[in-house]
């Protein structure tokens with residue numbers, strides 16, 4: 001049986017698009033969708049290739065968002081097959097990017113081609129937003145394209161991101177949001193000195209110990225219906241002092257919050273400052289927001305997706321907000337309903353990344369059913 005989604009997945013995997021390279025993936029997708037009536041608009045920023053493909057101009061606008069880049073293959077000798085020579089073996093398709101996320105891209109291109117062929121006069125518009133910088137710093141990718149679209153008032157109503165969200169079987173889990181990620185950079189100052197003369201020094205590590213234990217013991221919130229409780233993790237501590245006979249005068253601490261919508265950046269930063277003030281230490285503190293939390297309520301898009309999955313593969317979907325951040329953090333703030341739905345994620349970023357051989361086909365049918373529900 002000819003399976004266009006599987007064939008296209010294989011063709012995309014042969015293109016070794018390690019971040020931030022696209023390696024011709026976007027040109028291939030563009031050629032296919034332009035013959036289905038899409039208009040292609042490359043939007044490169046820096047060394048990152050981005051592509052905006054849109055068919056028709058009216059609302060509502062449905063967008064599939066994804067990335068063509070992949071993480072490096074890692075140790076080549078641990079791969080059963082060449083990571084860039086897609087190989088079918090015992091019911092699985094092996095290759096770097098099969099699950100994250102070339103099968104999703106191939107599935108959506110297949111679904112959109114079939115849909116526009118059968119419903120050339122569909123309601124609304126369909127678009128595809130592709131970037132080659134999701135796995136990297138994600139500075140010149142989706143966020144820049146969204147800025148550009150916002151500047152010209154192209155607003156997204158519904159968005160599906162093809163990230164691999166499934167856990168055991170295709171469609172068993174979709175993500176309706178993600179936690180926020182907030183980085184903190186703390187310096188605690190003491191007075192550097194000789195270990196033999198501690199009365200002349202002020203040990204910065206000793207200053208910071210009670211601060212760390214207070215921060216680590218704090219309950220930041222209890223989460224809410226959509227999110228687990230906020231977590232605080234110290235990621236690094238160092239004194240930049242390599243002398244065995246020196247009392248360190250400074251400690252540098254990096255930490256990260258993964259936070260629910262039950263806490264805000266303002267509430268978290270204020271509470272950290274309160275701990276530092278109570279501990280009476282001399283400090284400097286900086287912050288970097290790497291993503292705000294977002295959640296799509298259980299509304300129209302979520303119910304259409306649940307039904308499409310159950311009609312295609314006969315399983316009930318669980319709604320989740322777990323995992324790291326995704327490009328949804330850039331799209332959701334525009335007001336779009338955003339849901340992530342893609343293959344089983346067990347092998348992503350690992351050696352021997354693979355998807356079940358029928359995943360591209362079923363995923364294409366799920367995406368197709370969603371298009372029919374929203375745009376006809």
Ligand SMILES: [Zn+2]
Pocket residue numbers: 067100101134163164
């Ligand atoms: Zn991904």
